[in-house]
Amino acid sequence: MALLFHATGWSQEEWLEELAHQAPWLDVRTAENIGDPEDITHALVWKPPAGLLAGLPSLRLIISAGAGVDHLLSRPDLPDVPISRVVDPDLTRRMGEYVAQQALMHLRRQRDFDACQRRREWCSDIVPPTAPEVTCGIMGLGALGAESARLLRLLGFRVAGWARTRRYIEGMRCHAGPEELNEFLAATDILVCLLPLTPETEGILNTDLFRRLRQDGPLGGPVLINAGRGRLQKDADILAALEEGTLKAVSLDVFETEPLPQESPLWNHPAVTVTPHVAAVSSPRAVVAYALRQIARMERGEPPENLVERQRGY
Amino acid sequence: MALLFHATGWSQEEWLEELAHQAPWLDVRTAENIGDPEDITHALVWKPPAGLLAGLPSLRLIISAGAGVDHLLSRPDLPDVPISRVVDPDLTRRMGEYVAQQALMHLRRQRDFDACQRRREWCSDIVPPTAPEVTCGIMGLGALGAESARLLRLLGFRVAGWARTRRYIEGMRCHAGPEELNEFLAATDILVCLLPLTPETEGILNTDLFRRLRQDGPLGGPVLINAGRGRLQKDADILAALEEGTLKAVSLDVFETEPLPQESPLWNHPAVTVTPHVAAVSSPRAVVAYALRQIARMERGEPPENLVERQRGY
Numbered sequence: 001m002a003l004l005f006h007a008t009g010w011s012q013e014e015w016l017e018e019l020a021h022q023a024p025w026l027d028v029r030t031a032e033n034i035g036d037p038e039d040i041t042h043a044l045v046w047k048p049p050a051g052l053l054a055g056l057p058s059l060r061l062i063i064s065a066g067a068g069v070d071h072l073l074s075r076p077d078l079p080d081v082p083i084s085r086v087v088d089p090d091l092t093r094r095m096g097e098y099v100a101q102q103a104l105m106h107l108r109r110q111r112d113f114d115a116c117q118r119r120r121e122w123c124s125d126i127v128p129p130t131a132p133e134v135t136c137g138i139m140g141l142g143a144l145g146a147e148s149a150r151l152l153r154l155l156g157f158r159v160a161g162w163a164r165t166r167r168y169i170e171g172m173r174c175h176a177g178p179e180e181l182n183e184f185l186a187a188t189d190i191l192v193c194l195l196p197l198t199p200e201t202e203g204i205l206n207t208d209l210f211r212r213l214r215q216d217g218p219l220g221g222p223v224l225i226n227a228g229r230g231r232l233q234k235d236a237d238i239l240a241a242l243e244e245g246t247l248k249a250v251s252l253d254v255f256e257t258e259p260l261p262q263e264s265p266l267w268n269h270p271a272v273t274v275t276p277h278v279a280a281v282s283s284p285r286a287v288v289a290y291a292l293r294q295i296a297r298m299e300r301g302e303p304p305e306n307l308v309e310r311q312r313g314y
Numbered sequence: 315m316a317l318l319f320h321a322t323g324w325s326q327e328e329w330l331e332e333l334a335h336q337a338p339w340l341d342v343r344t345a346e347n348i349g350d351p352e353d354i355t356h357a358l359v360w361k362p363p364a365g366l367l368a369g370l371p372s373l374r375l376i377i378s379a380g381a382g383v384d385h386l387l388s389r390p391d392l393p394d395v396p397i398s399r400v401v402d403p404d405l406t407r408r409m410g411e412y413v414a415q416q417a418l419m420h421l422r423r424q425r426d427f428d429a430c431q432r433r434r435e436w437c438s439d440i441v442p443p444t445a446p447e448v449t450c451g452i453m454g455l456g457a458l459g460a461e462s463a464r465l466l467r468l469l470g471f472r473v474a475g476w477a478r479t480r481r482y483i484e485g486m487r488c489h490a491g492p493e494e495l496n497e498f499l500a501a502t503d504i505l506v507c508l509l510p511l512t513p514e515t516e517g518i519l520n521t522d523l524f525r526r527l528r529q530d531g532p533l534g535g536p537v538l539i540n541a542g543r544g545r546l547q548k549d550a551d552i553l554a555a556l557e558e559g560t561l562k563a564v565s566l567d568v569f570e571t572e573p574l575p576q577e578s579p580l581w582n583h584p585a586v587t588v589t590p591h592v593a594a595v596s597s598p599r600a601v602v603a604y605a606l607r608q609i610a611r612m613e614r615g616e617p618p619e620n621l622v623e624r625q626r627g628y
Contacts, residue, residue: 101424107415116590124573130404154468
């Protein structure tokens with residue numbers, strides 16, 4: 001039994017140290033030091049390079065080190081073994097804090113006050129609305145969407161949800177499927193997108209959808225917060241919607257291309273808040289603990305948690 | 315029976331309309347149209363001009379249209395009648411939302427990400443802490459402080475409080491008096507000031523106090539949020555503390571002089587967020603309803619609510 005670890009774009013060192021710290025008994029291999037491929041029974045990966053997972057005859061479980069699994073499901077060389085995606089309270093909490101912060105920033109018209117401050121102007125005639133006047137609509141009601149909804153409700157916002165299938169969350173109306181999307185959007189002032197990236201959701205945040213949002217709400221126009229995946233959105237459609245006034249402002253943590261290219265007009269648009277895919281980071285400590293728990297469950301003959309259904313894409 | 319209304323700096327029209335709307339039977343007078351001074355039994359005022367309240371022999375109650383009463387207590391011409399200061403759920407909610415928004419903005423290092431965005435820099439190595447790692451310390455535990463503490467606790471922050479006298483609020487430690495101030499400050503990462511302005515509290519937010527805040531916390535230094543009164547703080551000491559690193563950042567809704575003078579260096583300091591005394595506005599609808607309720611209580615022989623104790627200053 002051996003664990004193959006690979007995380008593209010993250011510090012390998014920090015993760016290997018965490019594995020050695022939490023599981024000194026575990027035989028950990030890397031892409032550079034894979035040894036006999038027949039030894040590899042588990043893989044903990046983030047965006048593994050093409051081919052890495054293909055030639056492993058003993059592989060029994062793939063653990064995705066992040067909440068999204070689009071980095072795995074899109075590849076043709078993916079072996080037919082179970083995939084467990086991390087659900088981690090620390091990551092979930094961070095996402096809730098990010099969404100709450102951005103929603104409050106738009107509620108309280110912070111960007112308007114920022115502009116006044118730059119002009120040294122005492123804009124005391126700007127009176128922000130209060131949370132009960134504003135409806136946040138959450139697209140995607142998994143662990144991250146549910147936690148965001150919980151915090152927004154505690155802050156006093158009206159909250160509704162939308163997901164592919166019917167979900168039941170206390171204290172909020174949950175819409176389901178394409179046939180209930182219009183109704184959901186028409187009541188939404190702040191759209192929070194935490195959908196998984198699948199063939200069905202790719203590019204869902206587009207001109208057509210933005211035009212269906214509530215246009216006469218208390219924020220002076222609808223606001224978009226996307227902290228899901230960049231390819232859920234059309235960057236160009238967001239810019240066009242801001243120009244035509246269909247969107248008032250956006251907070252984007254993710255982008256079609258990451259890092260966001262230097263030349264992107266999103267960087268210096270006054271109604272765009274850019275954060276560099278940091279809403280919810282995977283902490284090595286939490287993810288390694290999660291991975292070890294899944295390995296232990298399999299050893300005991302129990303199924304791993306949060307198994308991905310390939311046909312639905314998450 | 316007649317009500318004298320005067321609010322310096324606010325739109326008289328809007329308030330008079332609201333009074334006419336909610337109490338068409340009420341005889342409302344203004345400074346310009348006061349009629350026989352002997353008729354005036356109640357006064358609803360904000361920063362009344364000197365002398366206005368002095369020659370009213372029938373005056374039985376003064377209602378302060380804002381939460382603070384320093385605009386009244388500081389004047390020598392104040393008649394010796396009860397003063398009721400508005401406590402209004404709408405104003406209280408707005409304050410909680412302001413404090414939650416500013417605290418989350420500092421937690422999530424939004425100003426650092428703003429600076430990255432201006433430089434078109436993908437700063438994905440900035441990892442904000444989470445709320446349970448951060449202690450918010452609330453100075454002033456009246457209605458506004460208690461609501462702010464409640465929201466911050468719901469968001470996951472650790473919260474402590476400090477007030478002149480011992481207060482008991484579920485789920486948080488409340489320090490009392492000068493002898494417990496040091497202990498309170500030494501554990502505080504985000505200091506939220508919602509004290510009333512009194513001779514005891516004037517200038518309390520000064521260099522000496524800033525140096526006693528927790529200096530090695532997870533935000534890289536202590537943060538100040540003042541949404542109480544401007545004269546609680548020394549503007550110059552705030553700038554000096556930012557320079558020496560005793561404060562990491564500040565959010566100020568109030569200032570020693572308001573509007574903040576054009577030439578103030580606070581306007582363009584990168585670690586200062588200026589809002590123009592808008593954290594919690596008095597809505598005419600809510601304040602007028604409050605004033606009418608107090609008048610009705612007196613008519614029924616009940617004491618008005620939220621009576622000011624002059625010797626303590628609030």
